[in-house]
Amino acid sequence: MAGEILFEIIDEKIALITLNRMASLNSLNGSLVQEFNKVLDECANNKKIRSVILTGAGKGFCAGGDLSYLESLQEEKQISSFIADVGLLAEKIYRLSKPVVAMVNGVAAGAGFNLALACDLIYAADTARFSQSFAKVGLIPDCGGLYFLQKQIGPYKAKQLMFTAELIDCEQGYKLGFINKVCKAEFLYRETLELAKKLSNGAPLAIGLIKQYLNEDGKTLEEILEIEKEQQTICLKTADFGEGVSAFKEKREPVFIGK
Structure with missing residues (x-):
């Protein structure tokens, strides 16, 4: 049975990390986050890996935190530990000495949006959608969102997206400057892989x-x-x-x- 994180090395140089909880649009729970952190450590320690692609299985990139899982966390220590582990994902991606490309194949909401922002480059399918959805459920952004988004688009636009939790399309994301390229959905993998190969052949x-x-x-x-x-x-x-x-x-x- 496949795990909640799929990990593949392409041409010995490119790591492909796929969030694999399709039924919940690859939302984050404790086990997925633990697997994800281990895989990022492998990317850091494997000297043959020169670039990393992050994507989601099925129709979504990542819908953020799994609300059912979050509701199940009753003790303050459990909650704090999970949020810290999620933040560690963003930090590891951001600090990794190798370029990381987010291949956003569908919805990227909440922490999923912020995981994409932690990456160095974002290639998005023309069907991708983005939302800082936290305020809708009475939360503040996590997974580094309070740092990454305003750095990318400035505080005023960041406040607008975070206060309203509005859903924006990839063209709006491209105009705001956090998306590097919008691809036809059927060509997203091919174009992202071409970029990763170019990065992997760099110095x-x-x-x-x-x-x-x-x-x-x-x-x-x-x-x-x-x-x-x-x-x-x-x-x-x-x-x-x-x-x-x-x-x-x-x-x-x-x-x-x-x-």
Whole structure:
């Protein structure tokens, strides 16, 4: 019997993570969240993996927290532990040194929307829908939503989506700037996989550093220039830099090894 998380490695470089609770539009419960955290650890520890795709099985990406499961949590300690574990998912995705692409194949609501925002890039089917649905059931956003959404679209638009819990389509998401590409539903997997392959063939050390420093907030220009000086000095001494220059001169695709 398939688990609540499906994990596949494609071409030895691309990890495909699929939330697999189709009957509830892949909503989050305790067991799925535990499996998901373990799989993210595997992605972090497996040096062969260069990029990650996150998606949902069936017609939905993730409908957020499973309300029946949330209702079953009676003790404060249980509730706090579950919300912390859900937040850890977002943190692991955000801090992972490898690019993560959300392949949003259907509804992404509540924590599901925020899991997508924790990723580095979002490719969405033209049938995808998004909602910060928390206020509808008397909750505040979790799974990093209070951090990610306003960072992507600004505080005023974020407040609008969170206060009203309105459902928006992928075209609105694209205009707001949190979706990178809208794809025909039947071509979503193909186009997302093409992107993941391109990312997997990129220079892993450089991409990891780019992600790390773009995700860091509050640094001054002077601090960023100092980081660039230190990290570029290291990058210029890597085998990947040498390979990149050789490939450029020889007019071929580089083969990076992450060293």
